[in-house]
Amino acid sequence: METGDKGILVYCQQHRGSLLPVGLELLGEGRRLARILRKPLYAAIVGDDVRPLAETIAGYGAAGVYFISHPQLACYTVQAYTAAMQTIVEKVCPDILLIGATTQGRDLSARLAARLDTGLTADCTQLAIDPQTGLLLQTRPAYGGNVEATVVCPSKRPQMATVRPGVFPIPAPDAKGRQGELMKCVFSLTDALDLVQVVGKTNMPLEYTALAEADIIVSCGRGVENEQGVALARELATALGGMVGASRKAVEYGLLARIHQVGQTGQTVRPQVYIACGISGAVQHLAGMHESGTIIAINNDPEAPIFKVADYGICSDLFTVLPALIKMLARDG
Amino acid sequence: MQDAIFSTPLPEENLRDESGMTGYGDAIVFPRDTAQLQAVIKQVCTDRRILTVQGARTGICGGAVPLGGSVVNLSAMTDIEGFFFDAQTNRAHVSLQAGVTLEHLNQRLLSKKLDTCCFDRKSLACWEAYRQSEVTLRFAPNPTETSATVGGMAAANAIGSHIYAGVDMRTQVLAVEVVMPNGTVVCASRLEGESPPLPMDYFGNTVDLSVHPQCGNCAGYNTEGDLIDFICGSEGTSGVISRLTLALAPVPPSTCGLLAFFDTPAQMILFLADMEQKAEQVADGRIVGADFFEASCFRFIRRMRSSVSALCALPDFSTGVSVSLWLEIAAQNEDVIFALLEDSLECLKNVGAPADLALVATDSREFSRLQGLRHGITEAANLFSYEKKVFAMDINVPKYEYSALIARLSVEMRQHPFECVLMGRAGTGHLSFRLMPETGAQQVLAEQVHRRWMRQFTDLRCECACEYGVGRLKRELFETLCPSRAAATKRIRSALDPAGLFSPGVLCDS
């Protein structure tokens, strides 16, 4: 990949004809970075019949929206999407390429970065421009969130980074109502892309997705102990309109099924509010929820590590605290 | 010191323990120290009110279920008060109030983090020495329910797989402070320079203490040792344990678990005997646990797997085997472990067991998963039997009858239409089973089987094992299998608590 100088390119993911918010979030951040670098901002979107979506994106500050519409792209296969994005990237020659770190985004960005022979930093929580070198400073958590690392890609281009949904806010459309230019690209199908076929598509059951997307999670650790404790957690979750999560120990102890598991070998969640009940706060669990907005910990053990990462800690018996919280919410109406 | 917490009416949860029984009562007190506890008991005596003692309410025999009167619950007595550690010998003990839970104690010892506000200078120095040392200590008795309080564990003489090496509460409690039913505080200590009184000393010659000699760790009072041996296993009827000093042991540097499968119980017994011999020849390794599971357990797991998540982490077990043995091995280092594992493969082949099926857990994750086998089966059985009548038995079988009895029961159980599970502590001749009928017809059948088995066990001179205690639900078993022991227990109990105020109905009729 030759040295790109054509600015910042943001990949906007679409899902069944709708735009995922993360693309717009990255356009907002992209705008900020573009201003600092004094370079243009571009957007990219691929799929089947994505012109209307490209038109929507055009109002969010990108100077140009590159899009590819092709029936082969109706369903996500990494092969076809990588080839499509490669076409766009070779046209735009961006200095920086940002992709939302959804499952698709993480997969696509890895294959694309390998295809382009460049560097990729995944799950960034912060982006900045180094004032001396003009390099993109990509900051991400490592070791289960124990530390954060700032990474740079000194020579290869584009500098690629993926960012989790919800890290940056959704921006307002361009204040002056400016629209970026729509640039339709042509995508040449090769036989190689036909080899992988999607033969079926169904929606995942709600329980699977709901946890990762929940705004509030009431999570059960080993300290929840038994069915009564789980029932209390469920009651609180219902009262808050949230979902129930679990630590690995709680799942292995039989309190909740595996789909509720949060942590290194479970799901990664970023709710606004995470209420950890009877969870000790082992590193493996923190890895899955340390980016939550507000962490509230309820644990009988004053030495529990969870209190070091919580915003609010209640060192008390959860069998007293949970009913108290439920009562309090009921009174509050 | 804060005041005791007093509450009336009784909170719902304090009417129950893990037995499924629900009780009733007027009031509950949570004392914070011995003085407050003593005040409660004196009051109860004066008012002649019934009193039930509770710890963490993890018992499955209804011992903590109040049937009228008041409850005294020790879960607010959670101070760890003193610590001793000798870095040269690794000898250690800890003094604490009875309401400390097992998991809390072991967690503090593992993390080497503790609130030392109650410690005197000597304890602080010992704790510091422990923190600097490389060894990790734990309290060795390992019942699966780690949320139990140490006081409750002592009262029930709780045991876990480590009973194999003779580890129970009686051997690990070094000192105990008890508030007797008449309100006096009694201390018994085995620490250096002290020796606890004998039960005889305590009673004077007023009570006939002769109790039938036992064949294993039997339920009921133990009058053959010192006062500590007597109090442990007395299930709260000899007074309320307020403070204890517990012996601590170093966590072995290397452990592993072996789950071996056998075609017959006789093969398993032979294998265990061979392994014991091999372990003796090795300086730095030994067997610390040997629990067995009969085929009914695996049939039950297969059936319950989809509805009980505690079972999902367990491997799929093959259908053909007759019994399996969970062996816990501890050693100074990995090499010794592997040497013993090589020995175990040889022993398995020698007895003709299907050695290919044996599973081994060398890291802590796999170890917890397999160790969870017992807990998983018990949990599933508890859920299964909720609101249904379940026949649960724990017995000690004379050694020479052990494998033949397992084999006979095993054949019979295959033919029962109702669910049942059979397991036990292989080193101590212990058998544990549950019959779980689901329909009315099955219930009738299970009753008959239960009666027939009781007769069989009596004929074989089996005894009521102390595992899980007697409480209320095992009284019948206790009285049927050990009639003279039960009679003696009743006699002693009336001497301790003539008014019948302390946990009436627990252990025996008042």
Add this chain to the structure above:
Amino acid sequence: MKIFVCVKAVPESDSIAFDQETGHLKRQGSTAMINPCDLVAMEAALRCAEAYGGTVQAVSMGPDSAESALRTALAMGATHAHLLTSKVFSGADVPATAYTLSAFFKAAGSYDMIFCGKHSSDGDTGQVGAWLAELLGIPHACAVCRISDVGDSVVRAAQNIDSELLETVLPLPCLLTIENDMYYPRIPTLVNTLRAKRQDIACYNEESIPRLDPSQCGVSGSATRVKKVFVPNRMRRGMMLGQDQLELLLPILRVGRAG
């Protein structure tokens, strides 16, 4: 059928230390265990091999301590284990790791499938699988939660992608990254554990892998560089509340509720 599983040895969580200057993990002296997600990948591979006939081999790139991860793989049932270890390989980021692995696979002869775990507990990028597939020029599928059929030339798998379940058919050879909850990893048998302890692990360095360009390995082959590593100032309030202060949480819970 030959299935290879890429496994990584990661530090046990209590023993993490990193070099402040290079930003690299100090791997010396930390106790290593197999990356938990790789256990699931191993289990998936073993079940495939059992169902459709075949063998499973494990590969790892890392320092000497990576051997423990490979022994676990052998104990689970892998027939062979390969360790790619050399100072030249160390300090590698994802592209350099993928390159070194790809050189091994190109020299390895034939394989039908390569399985990878979802991500590692230390680096947590979740990219090596896709990158390796690209370098090998083979198709791959991420987030595989079910393998429904393996034939002579294709595999049929279900992918869990962003709230959709996609049934995908891929030609062999291909690479699959395995979702965390696909299986509970098996407990090793006694026989396999003892065999694994005694078995030789094939070791490779920059000289024993044919056509390997050392400049594309390790630090020199890395496209990214860690500029600094720091303990983040999380700005968590760390405020302890008594049972009588729960009302203070109301505004927070209300905000979360409103969503």
